[in-house]
Amino acid sequence: MRLTTLMGVGALCALLATGPLPAGAGEPDEAAVLHRANGAEPSSLDPQLGTGSWESNITGDLFEGLLARDAAGELIPGVAQRWDVSADGLTYTFHLRENARWSDGTPVTAGDFVYAWRRLLSPELGAAYAYLLFPVANARAINHGEQAAETLGVQAVDEHTLTVTLTRPTGYFPELLAHPSTFPVPEQAIRAHGSRWTQPGNMVSNGAFELTEWVSHGHITARRNADFHDAAGVSLQAVTYYPIDDARAALNRFRTGEMDMIDSVPTDRLDWARRSMPRALHVSPMLGTFYFAFNQREGSVLTDRRIREALNLATRRRIITERITRLDQPPAWSLVPDAIDHYDGPRFDFADSPLEERMARARQLMQDAGYSPAHPLKLTIDYITNPETRRIPVALAAMWQPLGVDVTLINSDAAVYYAKLRQGDFQIGMAPWVADYNDASNFLDLFRSGVPNNHSGYHHPAYDRLMAEAGETLDPGKRARLMADAEQRLLDDAALLPLYFYVRAVMVSPRLTGWQENPLDIHPSRWIRFRSGTGQ
Known part of the structure; x- marks a missing residue:
C-alpha cells in the first residue's frame, strides 16, 4: 500500500488506553466527532x-x-x-x-x-x-x-x-x-x-x-x-x-485541538514532541520499506545496471536514518522487511563493506558506463511536495555528486506524483510501501512484469519464473526459498534503491482510547472512542 508521508518521520500510533469498545456498550455519544489528518x-x-x-x-x-x-x-x-x-x-x-x-x-x-x-x-x-x-x-x-x-x-x-x-x-x-x-x-x-x-x-x-x-x-x-x-x-x-500532507501544518492543527490524530511529525519537532507532548507522541515499527524506484523502461538511462548499482553503493543509509529521519529505522539492504513472517531473504552483497570500498566500486562502475565528474550524468528525482520528503532527495543528490551525478529535484502533489509514476514519467521516484498483509509476496509482486504497481517497469523472465513457481508450490519452505531467489535476482540487478524499513511517529490525543499500534498501520475508526468526561 502506498503512502504519502515520509514514513520514517511520521507515524504508527499506539493505544492510549483500553481496547475496542465491545458490542452492546451503549448508545453512541451524539457529540463525538473524530477529526483525523489523512494525508493526501x-x-x-x-x-x-x-x-x-x-x-x-x-x-x-x-x-x-x-x-x-x-x-x-x-x-x-x-x-x-x-x-x-x-x-x-x-x-x-x-x-x-x-x-x-x-x-x-x-x-x-x-x-x-x-x-x-x-x-x-x-x-x-x-x-x-x-x-x-x-x-x-x-x-x-x-x-x-x-x-x-x-x-x-x-x-x-x-x-x-x-x-x-x-x-x-x-x-x-x-x-x-x-x-x-x-x-x-x-x-x-x-x-x-x-x-x-x-x-x-x-x-x-x-x-x-x-x-x-x-x-x-x-x-x-x-x-x-x-x-x-x-x-x-x-x-x-x-x-x-x-487531506493534510504537510506534517508541520498537521502538527500545528493538532496543537490547537483541531485534529485528534495526525499521521506524521516533522523531523525537527520530534525532540520537542518528546519533551512537551509525551502522552500524545507514539513511535513504533511497521511492515514497510521506504525505497526509490528506478525507471527501467526502454530508452531510460537507468536501464544500465551499472548506474543503478553505483547509486546504491554510494547511498549512505545510516546517515539518512540518523541525521534526517531520526527514528533509528533499520537501514534497508533489501526490499522485503526483516520482520516479515516465514521468510529469510537476501541482502545486497556490499551491505557490510566499508564506505571507501563501496565508493571506489561505484566510481569504477560509473566510469565503465561513461560518466565522471568531468562528464556528469544528469538525473531527476521526483518526490511528493513536502518539506519533510524533500530532505532525502537532497541528501541523495549530495551523496551521488562525487560519482559525477548531477541531480535535479522535481516535486508534485500526491495525485500528480502517482500519476507520473503510473505513466512512467520519471527517472527516479520515491515509492514507499507498507504491507497489505504479512507475506513476502506482497512486496515481491511489485516487480512482476505487467503488475500495475510495478512503477519501475522492471522486467526479467527469471524473476517472473521464480515468482510464478513460488505461487504454484505447496511446500511453504520451498516457496520461501523461491521468493528469496527472486529477491536475490532483484538485488543482483540493483532494480531498486531501498533506504530503510519503516518506523513511524504519530500524535494521538490523550482523550482517545481504542487506537492500538500494529505493524500494518490499520486503525479503524470503529474502535475509537473519547474518554469518558473529556468531551469531543
Whole structure:
C-alpha cells in the first residue's frame, strides 16, 4: 500500500488506553466527532480503485469485507460470521451474517461478493489490486481477458453462503479478505450512478460509517451507519478526514485541538514532541520499506545496471536514518522487511563493506558506463511536495555528486506524483510501501512484469519464473526459498534503491482510547472512542 508521508518521520500510533469498545456498550455519544489528518486527497472512494493509505483509511470505515480487523490489526469475522476450510485447503465456505445490511437497508448477500470480485478482475476496470485475487480459480485468466468472468471460482450457494475455490492452498488468503479491494460493492448504486456512485447521496456502503460530505481538498465526513451489524458497538457519531500532507501544518492543527490524530511529525519537532507532548507522541515499527524506484523502461538511462548499482553503493543509509529521519529505522539492504513472517531473504552483497570500498566500486562502475565528474550524468528525482520528503532527495543528490551525478529535484502533489509514476514519467521516484498483509509476496509482486504497481517497469523472465513457481508450490519452505531467489535476482540487478524499513511517529490525543499500534498501520475508526468526561 502506498503512502504519502515520509514514513520514517511520521507515524504508527499506539493505544492510549483500553481496547475496542465491545458490542452492546451503549448508545453512541451524539457529540463525538473524530477529526483525523489523512494525508493526501483521495483520488477515489471506490474500494476497488484506491491504492493509498489515505484512501483505505476511509474506505475501511465505509465498507466491510468477509473478514475485518480489530484495533490491534488482527483478523476477526466481518460480514462472514464464520467460515470452513476443506482438508486440502482449496475450498473456503463463508457463512454470512443475516443482519449484514447496506446503508440503504437492503441485505448484504453472497451475490454481492460474486459481483464485486468479478468487477475487481474486469480488465476494463483496471484495478491495481486485481492480482490479490489471483489465488482464486481462473482469476488470473479473467483479469488477462482470457476467460469469462462467470468462470471465477466463487459461487453464491444461497444469500448467506459463499464458496471460494482456490487454485492452490494459500495460507495468507484470509488476510486478503480484509483488504478494501475484496470488499463488496453495491451493484444497485453502481448501475444507477456509474462512476459517480462514490459521491455523497449516491454511495451505499456496508461498514461502520456512511459518507455524508466530500468537499474536495477540504474534508470528508462520514456518520455512524445505523444499519451496520455492530452499530451498537460504535461509539463515534461521525468521523471527519482532512487531506493534510504537510506534517508541520498537521502538527500545528493538532496543537490547537483541531485534529485528534495526525499521521506524521516533522523531523525537527520530534525532540520537542518528546519533551512537551509525551502522552500524545507514539513511535513504533511497521511492515514497510521506504525505497526509490528506478525507471527501467526502454530508452531510460537507468536501464544500465551499472548506474543503478553505483547509486546504491554510494547511498549512505545510516546517515539518512540518523541525521534526517531520526527514528533509528533499520537501514534497508533489501526490499522485503526483516520482520516479515516465514521468510529469510537476501541482502545486497556490499551491505557490510566499508564506505571507501563501496565508493571506489561505484566510481569504477560509473566510469565503465561513461560518466565522471568531468562528464556528469544528469538525473531527476521526483518526490511528493513536502518539506519533510524533500530532505532525502537532497541528501541523495549530495551523496551521488562525487560519482559525477548531477541531480535535479522535481516535486508534485500526491495525485500528480502517482500519476507520473503510473505513466512512467520519471527517472527516479520515491515509492514507499507498507504491507497489505504479512507475506513476502506482497512486496515481491511489485516487480512482476505487467503488475500495475510495478512503477519501475522492471522486467526479467527469471524473476517472473521464480515468482510464478513460488505461487504454484505447496511446500511453504520451498516457496520461501523461491521468493528469496527472486529477491536475490532483484538485488543482483540493483532494480531498486531501498533506504530503510519503516518506523513511524504519530500524535494521538490523550482523550482517545481504542487506537492500538500494529505493524500494518490499520486503525479503524470503529474502535475509537473519547474518554469518558473529556468531551469531543
